Amino acid sequence: MTMIGPENVDQARLLRLLRDDGPRSRVELTDALGLPRARFGVEVERLAAQGLVEVAGPAASRGGRRSSLLRIAGQVRFGAVIVGEGQLDVALTDGELSVLARHAEPIDVRLGPEAVVGRAIELLAKLRVEAGPARLTGVGVALPAPVAVRDGTPVSPPALPGWRQFPVRDTIAAELGCPVQVDNDANVMALGEQHAGTGRAFDDFLYVKLGNAIGCGLVLGGALYRGATSGAGDIGHLQLAEDGPLCVCGNTGCVEAYCGDAALVRQAVTAARAGRSAALGDRLAAAGTLTIADVAGAATGGDPTAQTLVRDGARRLGQVLVGLVSFVNPGIVIIGGAAPGIGPVLLAEIRGVVYRRSAPLATGSMPIVLSDLGDEAGPVGAARLISDQIFATR
Template identity: 55%
Template structure:
């Protein structure tokens, strides 16, 4: 079913819609306290939003004495689709206009299978959500992919861990399939938007969100908005070089952070430890399963295996080395660590913190929290597309 969602006519209506999205149902008086509009202008803009169906009445507000104000809320029929494609899995969720998740499915997936196969799986998961009653239509969709994206066109550009995706018109193709507006972004930018919407960064206008997984990236939020750079490659910290003589990276260069501590690098080094006999715990797991995963490293470290612990701590120090440079340059108010490798536990976070606090200047780190993320990227995907829908044409 093709979306026919109206759009706000001006910046005042867009501001009102975003307030109702983020704060829930509000009285006209409460909205008036949030925006710099005269009472008559506010009433006019709300009435226009009611006429378009983007906003609906929601009963009487709580009494403050005198005449009671009427509540309004954003239309509960609006539906947004969030898709977060990782290197090894995909999350798909449906939200309402207040970005509450109404349905969520996830499954393993190999992004190296290419865009056609991956989006066949995505559309199958979307079909499951529709069958479950989460949505009959979508008013917009946000999609994240684990690589650099030319944002205006929604096209991945030379993504190192996504063979076959270079130049694929994700935004155009999925908009045709879903019948609604689509925006495409790097997955870590969506993680940052999710934390800003419903996680640890809700009141922080300037922060970094680092995703540690098969790839490593950083979402940069400045003044409340995602900074993507001129071409969309801002935050590609996994390919900052630590050592020109280091291991070869998937990008073709050597000594990148990702080549030392991305998910594949962690498995590579853990397998070497197991085969050399330096880690009895990992050797046992390798013999049992025939291959190792980051979860095996986490379990071995939790069991007190010294070699596995050292592997985690070294990865944390290297990651902290890069983050320390970012902190010295950007001076954020918060650093959020997310992604699959956060399952390695407290030792990883402690190593990152220690390196950053040791390496960056005291003025930058004196009141700098470095914390684990709380929110899935699909929430950020829904936030991305809702920002677009709730903007003037």
């Protein structure tokens, strides 16, 4: 595998400026980097020789000799792989992390890592054909599980049975011949928000990822914070009550056991069988099972039982956020992954708990909002993950 990337800090800063802000003139970049023109020219030539930077055309005139625009080279391609508990989502982006091609399909993670990772590699190959000829510069991978980032492996993942310590990074890198970075999905989506979402305007924010697995990505001081062993933000298995429901991790009373999609569905089935909800009961009788979409549909349709389930889950999640907000003091909390339609109900309940119970200093001007990226946060964040690695000094 041929390693590419900047050789010094100035090259790394240049690449990140072009990735984050798009094409810019040589004059603007020279000023932003604070480099002498001759030194700047040398660094650009070196990056161009690696196929990372190219001329995009003439810049707008500022008087005198016209400058040229520089951009991330058109042949740069980042792959994104987002493994969900029921879906595999694969995308290809350009160097500015705009999605060029994407494919999502249902998948059962219980088939094992070899099958799922193998399918992801197949889909990346197909997307490369769709997006046009270009080398694959790197691949970012998001897993719904704790990840040892240094090793590129999941660690005791409740949502991924049979995946423990499987070499996800090394398997994909060996097959595709490019750098690969693996992280948990909440961290990856936080990076997506930082690059292209509401988080772009904040140096300090929390991204709360809902779904079957619940997690939290922390961006502090403008950088993703992972903690000493990549375990920061694993809020899904904080214990809310010792005598609570059994969680997939084996403990009782975890946040996920109360607030995760699977938990809400389980509570909805119980309510339907007990005759407490006509809407849920009718759907259960017709389909033989319920999904989170069924719960969301009943809640938005005015079913009081479904609304109570959603609000109870949101209230418990709000209780967790009270502690996080007081401890971290973020500039904003962004919530993603909510089932379609129930975001406003969740948000209202969470805001009520957090604003009522948190210290005024921590929440006086802190917004709590729903993600405006939706399912784009995963692909953009995965591309950002690997580009951060590649656009760093070797």
